[in-house]
Amino acid sequence: MPPSVKFAKVKFHYNTPIPTGASMQGYIIWIQKQKSEDLIIQILTPTELKTLYRFYGARHSIIHLGRKIDFTQEHNGIFMPKLRNIMHLGFSWEREAERLYVWQRFTLLLHRHLRDISVIDEEYFRILDSGAHRLGSQNPKRVALEMYAQILQLEGRNPLSQRCIICERGFGEEGDSSVRESIQQGFLDIGADSGARDRARETARLIPHANTPIRVLHAFVSAHVECATGEILPYGKLESYLRSASTIALDDEEIERAYRVLLCGM
């Protein structure tokens, strides 16, 4: 009589030698439940985005989205590598619902952003680790926004443009005309040659006033207020945030608006 599938499975688990790897640290950025209550877990470590399997067991209380863990990986070369020897490296803010919620949403955004990547730059872990250490004492949405701006810089993405993504005209065209005229005048005073005058006009057309309202779209791509719908931030504050990866220029209401943009995706 052939052994049942179930028997073969049990025999396989207990009799196959499994090499044990060195322990490492990482953040759980995604969890998917399986039918049998097993879990597939994605962990961001300093060098890799690991997708590991966790069989159902009594110690599952350790596994929660966003947590930092110390763990080992065991692989028999056939099935998905297994998550073993888990230790929770806790932060005090994990007991505060709002901080934990913002953190978990950020890790899910990061999971979606990195979904097809396995080998990653160490800086992703460093950004997440630095954010986790600041989360206990700072506004969690500010921490999330600052981590995101750091990721944009790491990836060499600068979504801030001097031209509207929709109509491709300069933001200065919709700004404060008196400011533009004074800039033009300043350039015009330098000399009378037409090339300088044209360049001055072009600069004035592109440079918006710091208070110029900008429509901030998905991934912080910018547009004229009249060209799109969505959240609005002043150009100067948006520029300051993206350039410095600091939210210090944004007031609490602007943080809420910027955070809603972040939730649309990285």
Ligand SMILES: [Zn+2]
């Ligand atoms: Zn436009």
